Amino acid sequence: MQIIFESRDADGAQMRDLSVDRVRFVLRRLKALVPRAKVHFSDVNGPRGGVDKRCQVELSTEAVGTVVISSLARDWRTALDRSLRRASRVLTRSLQRNQKTVRGRPAKLKSVNIESVHE
Numbered sequence: 001m002q003i004i005f006e007s008r009d010a011d012g013a014q015m016r017d018l019s020v021d022r023v024r025f026v027l028r029r030l031k032a033l034v035p036r037a038k039v040h041f042s043d044v045n046g047p048r049g050g051v052d053k054r055c056q057v058e059l060s061t062e063a064v065g066t067v068v069i070s071s072l073a074r075d076w077r078t079a080l081d082r083s084l085r086r087a088s089r090v091l092t093r094s095l096q097r098n099q100k101t102v103r104g105r106p107a108k109l110k111s112v113n114i115e116s117v118h119e
Contacts, residue, residue, distance in 0.1 A: 012041030
């Protein structure tokens with residue numbers, strides 16, 4: 001899995017190694033499905049402070065497409081963890097949704113045929 005890290009903020013750039021490790025850990029079971037992940041840190045308000053640390057995670061997949069999640073928090077670590085948690089949940093749900101439509105179709109058709117035979 002290729003992990004791309006971007007940050008214009010000096011404090012955000014210090015989070016590079018931790019971010020790469022967290023992405024690998026969170027997506028360890030999905031790494032075959034996610035060939036590329038991109039993490040982008042930005043400081044929305046600049047030096048004014050507040051809830052302004054933004055982390056955007058972009059996961060590129062062939063099966064589902066691209067999943068982009070961003071979150072705001074007081075510090076970089078919290079923003080990163082929230083984004084990764086939501087991104088993995090959305091990606092897993094999308095993959096399950098794609099599987100259910102393919103597998104669920106024959107079962108629905110079979111139940112309709114059985115009901116029509118009994119009448």
